[in-house]
Amino acid sequence: MLTALGLIALGYLLGSIPTGYWVGKVLKGIDIREVGSGSTGATNVARTVGKGAGVFVLIADVFKGYFPVWLAIYLQKARMLDEIPYGEWMIVPSIVAAMTLIGHSKSIFLNFKGGKSAATALGNVIAMQPVAAAITFAIFAFIGLTTRIISIASMTAAVVAVISVATVTYPYKAPISFIIYIAMGASYVIFRHKDNIGRIMRGEEKRLFSSLILFFLTTLLVCQSAVWAKPAATNGTTGLLPDEAVNIRVYKATNQAVVNISTQSIQSDFFLNAIPREGFGSGVIISPEGYILTNNHVIEGAQRLRVTLFNGTNVPAEIVGTDPANDLAIVKIVPPANTKLTVVPFGDSSKMEVGRKVLAIGNPFGLERTLTVGIISSTGRTMQTGSGRLIKGIIQTDAAINPGNSGGPLFDSSGQMVGITTAIFSRSGQSAGLGFAIPINIAKNLVPELIAHHRIIRPDTGIEAVQQLDVGLRVMRLDPNGPAAKAGLQGPKNVVYQQGAFTIQSVDSTQADVITMVDNQKVRSADDLLSYVDKLKAGQIVTLTVLRHGILIKVPVKLTVGNAG
Numbered sequence: 001m002l003t004a005l006g007l008i009a010l011g012y013l014l015g016s017i018p019t020g021y022w023v024g025k026v027l028k029g030i031d032i033r034e035v036g037s038g039s040t041g042a043t044n045v046a047r048t049v050g051k052g053a054g055v056f057v058l059i060a061d062v063f064k065g066y067f068p069v070w071l072a073i074y075l076q077k078a079r080m081l082d083e084i085p086y087g088e089w090m091i092v093p094s095i096v097a098a099m100t101l102i103g104h105s106k107s108i109f110l111n112f113k114g115g116k117s118a119a120t121a122l123g124n125v126i127a128m129q130p131v132a133a134a135i136t137f138a139i140f141a142f143i144g145l146t147t148r149i150i151s152i153a154s155m156t157a158a159v160v161a162v163i164s165v166a167t168v169t170y171p172y173k174a175p176i177s178f179i180i181y182i183a184m185g186a187s188y189v190i191f192r193h194k195d196n197i198g199r200i201m202r203g204e205e206k207r208l209f210s211s212l213i214l215f216f217l218t219t220l221l222v223c224q225s226a227v228w229a230k231p232a233a234t235n236g237t238t239g240l241l242p243d244e245a246v247n248i249r250v251y252k253a254t255n256q257a258v259v260n261i262s263t264q265s266i267q268s269d270f271f272l273n274a275i276p277r278e279g280f281g282s283g284v285i286i287s288p289e290g291y292i293l294t295n296n297h298v299i300e301g302a303q304r305l306r307v308t309l310f311n312g313t314n315v316p317a318e319i320v321g322t323d324p325a326n327d328l329a330i331v332k333i334v335p336p337a338n339t340k341l342t343v344v345p346f347g348d349s350s351k352m353e354v355g356r357k358v359l360a361i362g363n364p365f366g367l368e369r370t371l372t373v374g375i376i377s378s379t380g381r382t383m384q385t386g387s388g389r390l391i392k393g394i395i396q397t398d399a400a401i402n403p404g405n406s407g408g409p410l411f412d413s414s415g416q417m418v419g420i421t422t423a424i425f426s427r428s429g430q431s432a433g434l435g436f437a438i439p440i441n442i443a444k445n446l447v448p449e450l451i452a453h454h455r456i457i458r459p460d461t462g463i464e465a466v467q468q469l470d471v472g473l474r475v476m477r478l479d480p481n482g483p484a485a486k487a488g489l490q491g492p493k494n495v496v497y498q499q500g501a502f503t504i505q506s507v508d509s510t511q512a513d514v515i516t517m518v519d520n521q522k523v524r525s526a527d528d529l530l531s532y533v534d535k536l537k538a539g540q541i542v543t544l545t546v547l548r549h550g551i552l553i554k555v556p557v558k559l560t561v562g563n564a565g
Helices: 003-015 019-028 040-048 049-075 091-105 120-127 131-145 150-166 176-192 195-203 210-235 240-258 440-453 526-534
Strands: 258-268 274-285 291-294 303-309 314-323 329-331 356-362 369-385 391-395 407-412 417-424 436-441 463-468 473-478 493-499 502-508 516-518 543-549 551-558
Touching: 003 091, 003 131, 003 176, 019 040, 019 049, 040 049, 040 258, 040 274, 049 091, 049 120, 091 120, 091 176, 091 329, 120 131, 120 176, 120 291, 131 150, 150 176, 176 195, 195 473, 195 493, 240 369, 240 407, 258 291, 314 440, 329 440, 356 391, 356 417, 369 436, 391 440, 391 526, 417 440, 440 543, 463 526
Parallel strands: none
Antiparallel strands: 258 274, 258 303, 274 291, 291 329, 303 314, 314 329, 356 369, 356 407, 369 391, 391 436, 407 417, 417 436, 463 473, 473 516, 493 502, 516 543, 543 551
């Protein structure tokens, strides 16, 4: 977080540099805030100090908006920038951009006064989306040359910038944080021009444009050329198709966060001899401290864990927390000295639609950091875990997933993790184009609790086993000290009867209560009951409607903290 906060502070300080004020003082000995429109921007400087001075201020103000945002984006793509936990992957450059605007209009050097921020906002757009900047400039130039009024051109360009950034793809779709920032920044720029709007309505706005346009274009092209050249120089994607460039960019940005998890457990053979058994799977680093997210079935029953990093370093790992109900687990390593761990950002799996491109990275058959590509084939699937619970909202993909991929990340085309690959459907045991991933929105809601409490604290009814019937759920086993038993819920009865000279004892399950509803909602499966209870908290009371000897009765049960994650 320190690097991110430093960049945010840099954005504000650079934005605060009062170029127009200093130029007015040096060249004319005037306070630019007390003449003309009172703005420190290039337009007011050109009117009151001179057109050459206005050009200089324009270039400086564009650069103030361009440089800190470009730097933040560069560090983010190079994985050198500390992540904001669970934040959108490009949120730091967006915050830096916002701070340059605030700095320009509310300069710390000028008692928090300044210019209207249009030129600084343009610098932001150049750094974020150069093609959108070119479109914005074209509209700015057309409106400016037609009306010769810079304020009209600036406000029109602000609106066009929002549309351009939201729709133009270069070299990939703009992150949502860019779009939100540009929309907010454009609104701010227009708001700062409220006095100009009044002068335009009264016909008092001065016409001053053509002498600046050439210099403005030159500044834009120089800055833009630097940005356009960057993807080719950094990613080596010259001459590649756009889809290939996305694959390469995502892999380079994320593959070093994918680890190989090897496990060793002890099993007994027929003669009760201890037989070591080894397994392997994948995991993904989610914090610089060494926390790794994976599947529970990858590490379940392991006596020893080893993690292999991208550079071949093999280190021991320990299990931090498990959630068998959602087949998720957290393990931790101690980061090796002189090794900076790559951390991948969490995305939003609720935005995944059928047809969206996804990329899986894992260790199929032990082949480390293998990339496979596909699409979202379906969403909202339901899958049963080894614990017997159902996970809902599962993502289905045709990206090749094989044994060893389990626990690895599923990325969208912006490099954000949207799922954890967990299973395949195949008669051969190998990829048949039917892979499944746990949505990342499930995982990111559970990760903090797994780290803090080493398990998921769920409310418990004390009902340990049920049998599914047409009319509801027959209670097959109760925790004798659990809340359901204390509330009077009845399980199978022990029946003793005499048969000749023998006394026979058996269990009569037909005497057990049959749960038909929970809080007046019908239950048809164990998952219906568990899913409902999971939404509540320990201490709350649920009312079970049960069928007992042909009569429906209500049994209030006060939930307690479950004994298992």
